Amino acid sequence: MRSWTVLRGAVVATALPALLASAGTAVAHPDHGGHGRGIDHIVVIYEENHSFDNLFGGWEGVDGLRRARPQTQVAPDGQALPCLPQNDVNLTSPPLPVTCTGTIGTTPVSSAFANRPFEIDRYIRPADTTCPAPGVFLPNGVPKGQGLPGGCTRDLVHRFYNEQYQIHGGAMDRYVAGSDAVGLTMGHYDTRGLPIYEYLHGRHAPDYVVADHFFQGAFGGSFLNHQWLITPNTPVWPGAVRDGGADDLHSIVGPDGFPAGTPLHPATPGTADRALTQAATAGGGCAVPANVGAPPAGTVCGDYAVNTIQPPYQPYQPGTPVSRRLPPQTTPTIGDRLSAAKVDWAWYSGGWDNANGNVGGPGWTNGTTPGTCTSPRTATGAVYPNCPDATFQYHHQPFNYYADLAPGTAARAAHLRDEAEFVSAAKTGHLKPVSFVKPVGEENEHPGYASEDAGSRHLVDLIKAVENGPDAEHTLIVVTYDEFGGQWDHVAPPAGRHAVADQWGPGTRIPALLISPQLRRPFGVDHTSHDTTSIMATIEHRFHLAPLGTRDARVADLLAFCG
Structure with missing residues (x-):
């Protein structure tokens, strides 16, 4: 059943359950009783690498950190950790004072962190100079005073088998043991200090719903969960x-x-x-x-293919041989379904014109000098005209793995576009029926190379472009994150005979927002179980498309809260 909480008061309402359909491809989905008829445009903004508790655990009305039952993190042998060891250079002791000591196995540990969640902002603030220069990777982070402002932490491992080990059958107690960043995985941000929270609680804020049981579609990292955003089928080699x-x-x-x-x-x-x-x-x-x-x-x-692998076509990591690039994929995607139904769509990526070599495109920043990548931010090893930004993420471009969108095709030119074009379309009232928006690495909130604060501000700017544009009245914005980024969450993913789940996932719970004037309530929390494939299901149901697989055929869509 679907349920939501209205945040101004204690009203709780129940809507009809989603109608289910088979995974066949011969017929389109039913209309779900008219849900979403007022929606002409669906905008999906796909951010990076945060669990729900890590970002939204302090949002009012949600199943967040205040409701979390004690979950003591354990060592690989099952013994409770006495403290949270740290290796982010700004969280170790020193520079922080030792307040907790003990042993893990036979190894002594000294730490400033007990075995429980902690607030990152108390130690690394948004203005702290802990962010690396574009394209620079430091495994344990940048010491304060030696980097750029933004309050960056180190990155955390987030891979297919790794995450299953951390989830530990739903015990959620091996996130520290399974992480290269150890205790950082238990960190969380001050939700009410996030720019997105401040925006949605400010004057003239748009109507919104927080989906507090939304899980990443597949176990692991960004590559696989970008694939599962557009098809419920794991790529094969x-x-x-x-x-x-x-x-x-x-x-x-x-x-x-x-x-x-x-x-x-x-x-x-x-x-x-x-x-x-x-x-x-x-x-x-x-x-x-x-x-x-x-x-x-x-x-x-x-x-x-379950962990990061380069696409068959440019743009890919400069110098990657063909023997290490995934062959072109041919399984159907949501783009194929939309195109067959003559519903226009696009994947808008930050930095796409530079990376794809679209010389003179709206996002091109390399001037007019022939044969030269003039931008100082260009990735090392780039060869003109493919001049990707140093923080451009090649494995975040899922459609670039598919044969029907290969370079030179009309479909590629029509559907793979630069984020600059999305902003222009939103502001001028030219939104396509379906838009996927992927910010460039420096602006997508990814730990390790992006500032959470700056990324959240960019997210607000994208939302404002839609909300202040002519198409706002009939647009549904879906904001979510590709995956958990290696960070702990207290809610176990759906599992068992009655869960919408399979061998691929879902994985850890992630943040999700619905923003639209078409929502039935101005503020609320959706407690329904969703995963990344719910976005596919939403598009399928709104535009009367057949499901692509078993997961999107069964999962609850996001339309029940729209008129």
């Missing part, structure tokens, strides 16, 4: 190399389900955490190397 050589990209999972190494979980000899799932046998089971034990029952194996 048919006949991928599996000879143990340099081009064998298959992972090798240990007996406890962990393929990597972290400060609290040394790597099991013979394991490897790579772009593809563990190789499968001819019979479909997991191939087990002689020097490593069998992975746990239920481990996904085969030639599936």
